[in-house]
Amino acid sequence: MLLEAKKVSFRYYKDVWLFQDVDFQLQSGEVVGLRGPSGCGKTTFARILSGYEKPHTGLVSIDHEPVQKKGYQPVQLIFQHPEKAVNPKWKMKSILEEGGQINPDLLELLGIQREWLNRWPNELSGGELQRFCVARALNDETKFIIADEMTTMLDAITQAQIWSAVLEIVKQKEIGLLVISHEQALIERLCNRVIDFNHDNI
Numbered sequence: 001m002l003l004e005a006k007k008v009s010f011r012y013y014k015d016v017w018l019f020q021d022v023d024f025q026l027q028s029g030e031v032v033g034l035r036g037p038s039g040c041g042k043t044t045f046a047r048i049l050s051g052y053e054k055p056h057t058g059l060v061s062i063d064h065e066p067v068q069k070k071g072y073q074p075v076q077l078i079f080q081h082p083e084k085a086v087n088p089k090w091k092m093k094s095i096l097e098e099g100g101q102i103n104p105d106l107l108e109l110l111g112i113q114r115e116w117l118n119r120w121p122n123e124l125s126g127g128e129l130q131r132f133c134v135a136r137a138l139n140d141e142t143k144f145i146i147a148d149e150m151t152t153m154l155d156a157i158t159q160a161q162i163w164s165a166v167l168e169i170v171k172q173k174e175i176g177l178l179v180i181s182h183e184q185a186l187i188e189r190l191c192n193r194v195i196d197f198n199h200d201n202i
Ligand SMILES: Nc1ncnc2c1ncn2[C@@H]1O[C@H](COP(=O)(O)OP(=O)(O)OP(=O)(O)O)[C@@H](O)[C@H]1O
Pocket: 012, 018, 036, 037, 038, 039, 040, 041, 042, 043, 044, 045
């Protein structure tokens, strides 16, 4: 499968373009890095690819078809701050079920303890909560994952556990993975291809 952006442009304010005419492609099974200076629009572009934001011009498609708004979104975005990505009024079990049926093997791979399912989001650490956000995003229907500074706030051990689980699933299911990060070493270790958001003609 191919996730593609063609001539995508976006601005928050009239006459001030954040980016213009961006072309981008991500194939199933590819792990691609996206880097660029703070404020250049990486998160905004990630939001456009995953359908949270509409571009002013251009198109996002999967296999040349526009992505449907209804139903499960095949492009899943994992944010830097998991506490902003969950409903604080739901228990973790319900939050996880937003991504479909709970897969016990996935919970084990991500180090999610069963008893955490009965807790509220504010009863978990940032790393524990991010594991849930990752599990929720890895539904069987997920075709592409965008990891936007997914482990930046976490300690080295938690980072390593989460990346190891994500890479295993991505490989198993041939998911296309876009890694947005300021960590050069992480990008170099994980990615087959790296895009400079400001410089490459992507
Ligand atoms: N909702 C919004 N309304 C207006 N401006 C916004 C909004 N969201 C982001 N911006 C601005 O758009 C620019 C791009 O933001 P974005 O978060 O996409 O950049 P980024 O490359 O991901 O940055 P960082 O690396 O710091 O996360 C920034 O200058 C930001 O202040």
